[in-house]
Amino acid sequence: MRTSFIIFILGAWGTVAYAQDTAYVSRDKTTALFFNSTVKMISRSTPDLDVDQKENTLITIKAFTTVFSPACIDVQEVSTAKIYHIPVEFSCGRAGRRIEVNGAPMPVRAIKTAGFNYSAVINKLAEGKRRDVIDHEKTGGVKAWVDKLSLAGNRIFFRLDVRNKSNLPYEIDFVRFYIRDLKTVARMATHEQEIVPLITTLHKKTSIAHKREIAKIFGFHRFSLSEDQALNVELYERNGNRHIYLQITQKDLEDLKTIAPAKQQPGNASVAANKL
Template sequence: MKTIIKYVLLCLLAVKTVTAQNSTKSINLSNAAATPYEIELTQNKTTHILFPSSIEYVDLGSSEIIANKVEATSNVLRLKSVKEDIKPTNFTAITNDGKYYSFNVIYNEQPIQLSYDLTKFEKQNSKKQSEVLFKDLGSISPSLVDLFMKAIIKKNKKELNIKSKTYGVEAWLKSIYSQDGKLYFHISINNKSNLPYEVDNVSFKIKDRRTTKRTTIQEVSLKPIRNYRDFQTINSQSKQDNIFMLDQFTLSDKQILLIEINEKNGVRNQVLKVKSSDILNIKQIIELKL
């Protein structure tokens, strides 16, 4: 009798297992699809797309179309077909702010439109783009980084007395914030002179505070991961603010961080000196009202 009961239980268990396996269904990803834009290309005319942010990546679905970033810009893509009457294809693009764009391409000898401004389109149509994560940002999304930077700019609080002044141009390090293993440096440039001030580059270097002629100068360059904007020409009697994000670091009492702002074809260079105490006493971004 016990043998029969065991046999029946085994049969029921086998039937249940088979039923469970048969009831397993594949997941339909149609609801997760990234809705593509539709675009027409031709061979004898160039199509341009203006993206809201710098282009980081482009992948073409066919060798029958070509695409390049416009050299003088970072957010304009030009495209055309390599021959007439190409087959329908697609391409994707990822921008610096983490947005993912998908395009369906069809051939048209006379495209209705040759220039597309996605910045204008997204504002008018509230199209929500898919977002990707970048390795250098870790688990922080690019849109959240942008939110942090905007909050710092909006707060515009001068928490540090670190400044440099040369020939009518002032540079201030207003504040340093931290969040999720990243440091945010708020730098402001005020051009009080009568000549425009064009920034060539901004560098971050850790150096020894005291060195002698016999001592080898120790220098470590730090590369910003992101910045709020590319410094442009600062007109006379005007100012501009920017945020630079770097990986978190600390300084010893014998070290100093130099932030060097160099003028293009000029001598009005600025140097901001940051001590270890300035780094250790920074605040977290969560203290700001986002």
């Protein structure tokens, strides 16, 4: 009996399963799963979910229907053979989030395309005062700006500044990004294309106290807009209604600044990018 037990333990040694927080999805919002290293899907596809591996460390999930039973997708880490069991449920309000699987910050790859040091790009955009403001909005004593729209390699970056002048702290629940037509015909279904930032310096559950201000950087795959489209940036307050809505249009993309490549500094290959 003891020998059989030891054989069983040794056989199971190489496969360790990790339970993860629930990934909430909807038909209109894409939920993104970021991993620390290369992964692969090992679970079977389901007709209720659109699961797509965008990159080695990025998997996106979207729902095809509003009604489906709670599901689970299995993802395996290539280097360690660890298996992640990720529950998936439908939710309009909680869908569209960025989830860091295994809870650790995702490194920003400093040199990936055309010799770009994206760490240096982030530092350059984060420092100093805001400039070249694209859009701004104010509600309930909280004001936000989109500024420093830039192109570096094959990434589009911008800075999101948020200032709180109210006595009530402003806690950010999540930020949503999607491309949508500026004008829609009555009774015509509105098409939205959800996009997910590859790079962000925004921490989860960031709270802005009275008379405080933050500046966070977001980086995306290079994208384009037609004249009648806009990239919508929606900032949601946790347990509150002071939501903020901002836009980037085609004209703004035409005037974006280009950041030249910077040499990689030894020992500074990455910086921590935090989850939404």
